[in-house]
Amino acid sequence: MQGLSLNTMVLNNSLFNYLLALLFLLIVYGVIKLFDRFILARMNLLIKKFSTSFAILLRKIIKKRAYPLLYILAIYLAVHQLSVVNRAARFINYILMILTVILTVLALLDLLVYSLKKYWQKRQQSYEQQKLLGATVFLIKTLVWIIAALFILDNLNIEITGLVTGLGIGGVAIAFAAQNILTDLFNYITIFFDKPFDIGDFIITGDYKGSIEHIGIKTTRIRSLSGEEIIISNTDLVNSRINNYKRMQKRRINFSFGLTYNTSLEKLKKVPQLVQEIITSLDKTEFDRAHFAEYASSSLLFQVVYYVTDSDYKLYMDIQEQINFALKEKFNQLGIEFAFPTQTIYLANQSEQILNQEVSTVENSRGEN
Template sequence: MWPELLNLEFLNNRLSDYLLAVTLFLAGIIIIQVFKRIFFGRAGQWVKKTASTFDDFLLKSLRRRLIPLLYFAALYLGFAVLSLNPLGAKILRTAGGVILVYYSVSFLLDAAGYGLESYFLKKEDQARKSILSVFLIGIKVVAWGIALLVLLDNFGVKISGLLTGLGIGGVAVAFAAQAVLADLFSYFTIFFDRPFEIDDFIVVGEYRGTVEYIGMKTTRLRSLGGEQIVFSNTDLTNSRVQNYKRMKERRISFRIGVTYDTPPAQLQEIPELITGIIKGIEGTRFDRAHFIEYGEYSLLFEVVYYVLSGNYVQYADIQQRINLAIKEEFTRRGIKFALPTRTLLMEKENHQA
């Protein structure tokens, strides 16, 4: 009785084939459940002990993308033992291709999103987060478009005409909006390369100011005079930009001149005097002080030191302290600063009548 029952056919398959398909599917479900419990359970305990966020992302993404794919693989394995008609086999292959592409692209997009956010959002920045979200949407559109074309091609749809039309349309749009696209690509260059950020003080050619806004077409500075300076992003990427906000220390060089009648003993004291003044000020690193040359109307001393900060106000405060201290010491020692002077020698001529 049982052999006859098992040999009963329905839709070109025996009852035993259906039982085998169900058995394989249920076995796959059981194996997946055991795998989830063991692997994800132990992995979850392990990632809690690490400081990195990458393992947390990887575990979460695998749970979201891999497990549904394994469930479909168990279902596919069950159907694989059945004799399906051509339409059923095609539907199964199509569904398999669609699901495989969907979860593969989804995993790659998750990885791309995590990588970009980890690199560009190291500090909380709402504007940067909004821009990155727009950029990720663009990546998703391109990725899903490519995935769709690959699927259509595998399903026998001729996409050469579609690709040709898209190519011609893309060239026409790019030609018509080349200035806008140039600024847009320059914006992404600024976004990814980060030569400057909001609140950085930069100098571009003869213009200088604090960055107020970085847009997809223009970047705006607030100058020292108060007016707003607007640059196209292409102008900025094609220019040399000096970013003073990222200056770690400032090198300062200045000269002072004393009169030619200053005694040699005092000339020897001046470098030591200036060295002591600068070394006594916190936030500086002394480099050198030398009697450097004979000037047109003064004996010139050159001084070089570093301010251990890029802050301009701090530099100005330190330079003021140095100048006042030099003036005080020179006054106390009777050393005179040189002023622009000229000596005229006049010769009298005797005229005999």
């Protein structure tokens, strides 16, 4: 009996080819075991210092996604070292391709869902936002799996042009049927990610103003200053201009007051410095300017500009009230009076004109007589 050699043929393959195929499997198995024992644990400890949840995710992706992909690669290389019937070879390649796509999609979805959830956790989650997270994850998974299925069908040499066309027409029909709902949903997503306002912010949009109480999937609710609830669709909000006063870092205040015309020049010159001292003595204020602006119809008009380094409207009103009280107190001490609308009628001149007219009338009457 002739001895076995590496060139001995078994089922149309030499023993050398079988050994080479087995070698690929053993190498991949050995690499995975070495990585799992000496590298993965240390890498896991390092990543846990920054994020425990990401370390758990990475370990899951490596053990459940990457390791099977390596085994699939090893089987693919092993099969290509052997002479296999064409149909069997194609079947094996198709199975390996499908498994590769599935494992790759699962890994990508793991990363994507993890990123979305971490992003959501950084924000205060309402019940609607939690539902939106679930709906968003479902839509993303559906879209990714549809793309993966089309990719698999295309690689299986199945004609997908008609299928893609049908999906496109169906998608357009669904989009038209649910146009308003989808518009509000996408605008809610825009509000959620762009963050033009948050709950509690005081905003003005068009003719409406108030504090944000609730941001829903379809509408946003605003509590107006007079107390009623204003419900505005998200589409209207996204398409309108919004003044968000809560995000104002500091408030610019411009106010004026008038003094009487009999105020002396010496006292007028003291007023700007007096106003500056009052404003700078208060907390959370920045003085800008104070000037004798103009000779108004019934007053000597002063204009003042300062900043409140806080967006709170009540704080601004408290500061303005303190300034008004201080101005009144200081002006009383200096004998300066605030002006108010007045009209001076010179009765003496009018009486003299009337008297002259009466004298002229009497003289004219005598002359005629």
